[in-house]
Amino acid sequence: MARILLGITGGIAAYKACELVRLLVRAGHEVLPLPTPGAERFVAAETFYALARIAPPADPYPHLGRADALVIAPLTANTLAKLAHGLADNVLTEAALAHRGPLVVAPAMNTRMWEHPATQANVDVLRDRGAIVVEPGVGELAEGEVGAGRMAEPAEIATIVAQALVGLEGSALEARPPEDSVQSGVSGALVGKHVLVTAGGTREPLDSVRFLGNRSSGRMGVALAAEARRRGAKVTLLAANLTVDPPDGVQIVNTPTAADVERETHVRSAAADVVVMAAAVADYRPVEPWAAKRPKDSVTWKVVLEPTADVLAGLGARERNGQVLVGFGAETGAAGLDRKRAMLHDKNLDLVVYNDVSREGTGFDADENEVVLITRAGERAVPRAPKPLIAAAVLDEVERLLEQSKQEDRSGSA
Ligand code: CTP
Numbered sequence: 001m002a003r004i005l006l007g008i009t010g011g012i013a014a015y016k017a018c019e020l021v022r023l024l025v026r027a028g029h030e031v032l033p034l035p036t037p038g039a040e041r042f043v044a045a046e047t048f049y050a051l052a053r054i055a056p057p058a059d060p061y062p063h064l065g066r067a068d069a070l071v072i073a074p075l076t077a078n079t080l081a082k083l084a085h086g087l088a089d090n091v092l093t094e095a096a097l098a099h100r101g102p103l104v105v106a107p108a109m110n111t112r113m114w115e116h117p118a119t120q121a122n123v124d125v126l127r128d129r130g131a132i133v134v135e136p137g138v139g140e141l142a143e144g145e146v147g148a149g150r151m152a153e154p155a156e157i158a159t160i161v162a163q164a165l166v167g168l169e170g171s172a173l174e175a176r177p178p179e180d181s182v183q184s185g186v187s188g189a190l191v192g193k194h195v196l197v198t199a200g201g202t203r204e205p206l207d208s209v210r211f212l213g214n215r216s217s218g219r220m221g222v223a224l225a226a227e228a229r230r231r232g233a234k235v236t237l238l239a240a241n242l243t244v245d246p247p248d249g250v251q252i253v254n255t256p257t258a259a260d261v262e263r264e265t266h267v268r269s270a271a272a273d274v275v276v277m278a279a280a281v282a283d284y285r286p287v288e289p290w291a292a293k294r295p296k297d298s299v300t301w302k303v304v305l306e307p308t309a310d311v312l313a314g315l316g317a318r319e320r321n322g323q324v325l326v327g328f329g330a331e332t333g334a335a336g337l338d339r340k341r342a343m344l345h346d347k348n349l350d351l352v353v354y355n356d357v358s359r360e361g362t363g364f365d366a367d368e369n370e371v372v373l374i375t376r377a378g379e380r381a382v383p384r385a386p387k388p389l390i391a392a393a394v395l396d397e398v399e400r401l402l403e404q405s406k407q408e409d410r411s412g413s414a
Pocket of ligand 1: 279283308310311312327329330331343
């Protein structure tokens with residue numbers, strides 16, 4: 001059980017903080033809510049104390065005592081700026097200056113405020129100091145606009161807090177399998193390994209409300225993340241506009257656009273033993289998206305698209321030191337299968353998961369899939385099955401590749 005200071009700042013997302021308090025308490029933590037005066041315009045402090053099952057603190061400095069983690073959700077642009085510059089003008093910002101230990105923040109604000117260079121610079125300052133930033137998602141905001149800025153879901157924040165607390169118990173733990181996999185007797189090549197999975201489909205803005213996207217739901221990537229976790233791996237899921245719930249126990253990073261996937265994959269892949277690129281990443285994006293909503297008129301709207309970076313090819317081109325790299329390919333028919341065979345070599349991958357998107361009821365936005373697993377050692381057709389079973393077949397192959405690279409490593413160093 002940890003002692004968690006939970007800062008809540010002013011914004012409509014303060015309502016979602018109620019659920020976060022509940023989840024943290026349910027996970028067995030002692031939670032001290034620190035709502036700012038701005039937050040109390042939306043939710044009374046007493047509500048947070050009641051959910052935390054504590055009496056309103058009598059001590060004027062409750063926030064300066066020992067705390068294992070400081071979590072701020074929602075974090076407004078204003079408090080973010082204060083944190084970046086070390087201001088201490090209320091109980092929460094004082095607590096932030098006094099706190100030593102993990103800081104997890106979940107920003108929530110209007111899209112234009114979030115995208116403003118001043119806000120992004122402040123986010124970078126916090127990240128450079130080691131803060132964990134739970135990126136806001138894309139969706140409808142309180143003002144009716146659609147865009148990035150909506151606070152991440154409480155379950156996602158609670159999962160990330162749990163991981164930050166596990167990290168606290170000593171860096172040696174990092175190299176060990178998660179406790180529950182030890183307890184449940186899980187064994188296999190994925191135990192204790194870092195697995196990075198991308199899932200969903202990216203959306204490339206045309207203006208502040210419209211985008212170019214694809215039909216990927218994220219089911220396949222989510223099934224892979226859940227299965228890797230079940231096999232004892234430490235999983236990070238880069239989530240591009242998932243339409244299904246992410247699994248418990250994995251770290252989730254929202255990556256709504258191809259640029260987000262590229263940046264986060266770049267940052268996080270170095271520490272990964274396995275990278276699975278299951279997301280449908282846009283191949284093209286509008287060169288000049290409108291900053292605001294483009295008004296409707298009778299003139300033809302011509303959009304110029306530019307190619308995005310091929311993230312997977314970039315990963316394949318680097319030195320990998322035994323890292324297993326998995327790509328997905330959605331094509332049609334035998335010619336498609338041939339192109340995916342070529343992709344194994346062209347992008348220097350260890351495994352290509354080919355699915356024929358011309359088949360009814362499989363692939364994009366479906367519950368089932370039917371794939372061919374292509375490796376240098378050969379091919380294996382996996383017949384039509386629910387995506388969790390396909391995920392298990394893919395990870396069987398990944399475990400085989402991990403074992404193989406371990407043996408090669410041994411014979412190389414012998
Ligand atoms: N991918 C990527 N970066 C992109 C596009 C795709 O990393 N900008 C990854 C996807 O996550 C997937 C694989 O590359 O793992 C798909 O490869 P791609 O060459 O795009 O093949 P298809 O999408 O099957 O087909 P096409 O070549 O027609 O795009």
